[in-house]
Amino acid sequence: MTRTSRLSYFSLYLLWILFFVITPVALIVYQSFFNLNHQFTLQNYRDYLSSSVYLRMTLNSFIFAFLITLLTLLISYPAAYYLTRLKHRQLWILLIILPTWINLLLKAYAFIGIFSQAGSVNHFLTFIGIGPQQILFTNMSFVLVAAYIQIPFMILPIYNSLVDIDPAIINASHDLGANNVQTLWRVIIPMSANGVRSGVQSVFIPSLSLFMITRLIGGNRVITLGTAIEEHFLTTMNWGMGSTIGVVLIIIMFITMMLTASRRKGGVKR
Amino acid sequence: MTEKHTWIGKLYLAFAFAILYMPIFYLVFYSFNSGKNMSGFKGFTWSHYQTLFADSRLIIIVLQTFLVAILSALIATIVGSLGALGIYQVRRRHTRNLLLSLNNILMVSPDVIIGASFLILFTAMGIALGFGSVLASHIAFSIPIVVLLVLPRLQEMDYAMIDAARDLGANSWQILSRVILPFILPSVFSGYFMAFTYSLDDFAVTFFVTGNGFATLSVEIYSRARQGINLEINALSALMFLFSIILIVGYYLLNQYTQSRRQRRQKDGVYLK
Numbered sequence: 001m002t003r004t005s006r007l008s009y010f011s012l013y014l015l016w017i018l019f020f021v022i023t024p025v026a027l028i029v030y031q032s033f034f035n036l037n038h039q040f041t042l043q044n045y046r047d048y049l050s051s052s053v054y055l056r057m058t059l060n061s062f063i064f065a066f067l068i069t070l071l072t073l074l075i076s077y078p079a080a081y082y083l084t085r086l087k088h089r090q091l092w093i094l095l096i097i098l099p100t101w102i103n104l105l106l107k108a109y110a111f112i113g114i115f116s117q118a119g120s121v122n123h124f125l126t127f128i129g130i131g132p133q134q135i136l137f138t139n140m141s142f143v144l145v146a147a148y149i150q151i152p153f154m155i156l157p158i159y160n161s162l163v164d165i166d167p168a169i170i171n172a173s174h175d176l177g178a179n180n181v182q183t184l185w186r187v188i189i190p191m192s193a194n195g196v197r198s199g200v201q202s203v204f205i206p207s208l209s210l211f212m213i214t215r216l217i218g219g220n221r222v223i224t225l226g227t228a229i230e231e232h233f234l235t236t237m238n239w240g241m242g243s244t245i246g247v248v249l250i251i252i253m254f255i256t257m258m259l260t261a262s263r264r265k266g267g268v269k270r
Numbered sequence: 271m272t273e274k275h276t277w278i279g280k281l282y283l284a285f286a287f288a289i290l291y292m293p294i295f296y297l298v299f300y301s302f303n304s305g306k307n308m309s310g311f312k313g314f315t316w317s318h319y320q321t322l323f324a325d326s327r328l329i330i331i332v333l334q335t336f337l338v339a340i341l342s343a344l345i346a347t348i349v350g351s352l353g354a355l356g357i358y359q360v361r362r363r364h365t366r367n368l369l370l371s372l373n374n375i376l377m378v379s380p381d382v383i384i385g386a387s388f389l390i391l392f393t394a395m396g397i398a399l400g401f402g403s404v405l406a407s408h409i410a411f412s413i414p415i416v417v418l419l420v421l422p423r424l425q426e427m428d429y430a431m432i433d434a435a436r437d438l439g440a441n442s443w444q445i446l447s448r449v450i451l452p453f454i455l456p457s458v459f460s461g462y463f464m465a466f467t468y469s470l471d472d473f474a475v476t477f478f479v480t481g482n483g484f485a486t487l488s489v490e491i492y493s494r495a496r497q498g499i500n501l502e503i504n505a506l507s508a509l510m511f512l513f514s515i516i517l518i519v520g521y522y523l524l525n526q527y528t529q530s531r532r533q534r535r536q537k538d539g540v541y542l543k
Binding site for chain 1 (some may be wrong): 276280290296300304325346348350351352353359375379385386387391406417471474477478488489491492500503514525541
């Protein structure tokens with residue numbers, strides 16, 4: 001194919017990269033150097049780095065994302081492991097994917113009912129004698145709902161890496177005298193590390209920015225980096241500060257990606 | 271693996287699936303509740319579905335959401351497939367990796383960053399927020415997934431086929447439309463499909479760039495859910511769940527169909543990798 005014809009149909013895509021990939025990132029960095037009066041300043045960064053409110057918010061956001069990722073991993077790894085042992089695996093995997101197609105807002109909304117004062121969880125707690133508790137609008141409810149939403153995105157990459165393991169290797173491990181626990185710990189888990197890495201990557205980064213869950217489930221008590229950005233852009237209209245937090249989030253994103261980078265690609269987004 | 275071990279595995283999976291599906295069935299179950307909220311089932315009723323179908327504002331929003339999804343997926347599929355073709359033709363490894371990294375930026379960026387930066391972009395370019403800005407954003411964030419689905423299929427293609435077509439006198443357009451396109455078509459369909467679901471599912475990006483006059487379903491659900499429980503939303507979620515099941519079954523059947531066709535062709539000796 002000639003070079004000119006290639007450029008003609010490639011140009012639309014290159015325009016997309018220019019306008020919707022490079023320009024937005026450049027604009028958010030640019031905007032972060034402006035204050036409310038549209039003057040060029042480093043004040044936003046100075047404010048961010050000197051304010052205990054912002055720093056504590058970042059740390060909290062980090063801890064929340066860590067807890068969400070950990071909980072998701074603990075639930076997902078055994079599930080992915082047992083899924084590889086089933087017949088009709090394609091169908092079961094489809095059933096894992098299906099809930100991700102239900103709108104995220106609807107899933108969060110369901111938990112408003114489940115966790116409410118008169119909801120099912122409180123019915124159950126009353127039934128076993130603990131009595132009703134305030135569950136909605138607490139930190140715990142935020143972590144639980146966010147973990148619930150992320151589970152499929154953790155199961156899928158782990159499942160993919162587990163399925164790729166040659167059964168002969170596991171047989172070999174047994175033949176060489178390893179018991180089930182040793183095989184799991186020394187063979188299966190190290191060999192699925194890539195899946196775990198990409199799962200952690202696709203759960204941790206969104207967990208830093210799930211502002212709608214913090215609003216609906218966490219009340220307004222849980223503030224993550226995402227919530228702060230949304231607040232600055234859409235409520236207080238301080239785009240400069242919002243962009244500054246955005247730049248921080250992008251940096252954290254890159255660090256996370258470097259830490260969880262794997263040699264082989266196997267990630268599933270969202 | 272011992273008998274006992276598989277038993278534990280199945281029990282654990284039953285538990286995991288129960289967790290995954292419980293909230294969804296909970297929503298659907300209470301959509302038939304004649305009471306006011308999601309606790310204490312008072313009696314069976316269709317009334318929330320009737321309110322839903324009489325709610326012309328919501329119906330218009332549903333139509334708008336589908337219009338955005340259909341259009342954005344279509345345009346993203348075209349641009350993304352052409353992009354994949356372009357990347358496929360890039361021979362220099364360095365350039366190719368650069369293009370792929372740029373492609374993946376929107377895949378890994380958190381939604382708030384995409385939303386906020388697009389908001390700055392549209393404001394800087396003087397584009398009014400509304401249908402146009404939402405459509406443009408949905409096209410933008412759907413393009414990379416199309417590229418990621420089409421590119422591997424292109425790489426599976428034997429380059430000898432293109433050489434053969436050229437030797438036989440086909441011009442560039444004929445090579446594209448008669449040789450390449452038929453080969454990559456299944457992945458182009460998957461690309462469209464993924465772009466469509468991305469668009470339907472998106473909340474955060476839309477929320478940033480939607481302005482006042484225009485809303486998609488996610489944005490509407492968010493603003494209603496913030497006001498508390500309204501069983502009309504439950505009825506809506508039941509319908510959407512049904513729609514998702516139909517979509518996923520359709521996708522599964524499409525995949526099965528293309529796979530079985532490929533296998534049949536291989537058996538009949540037609541060269542197709």
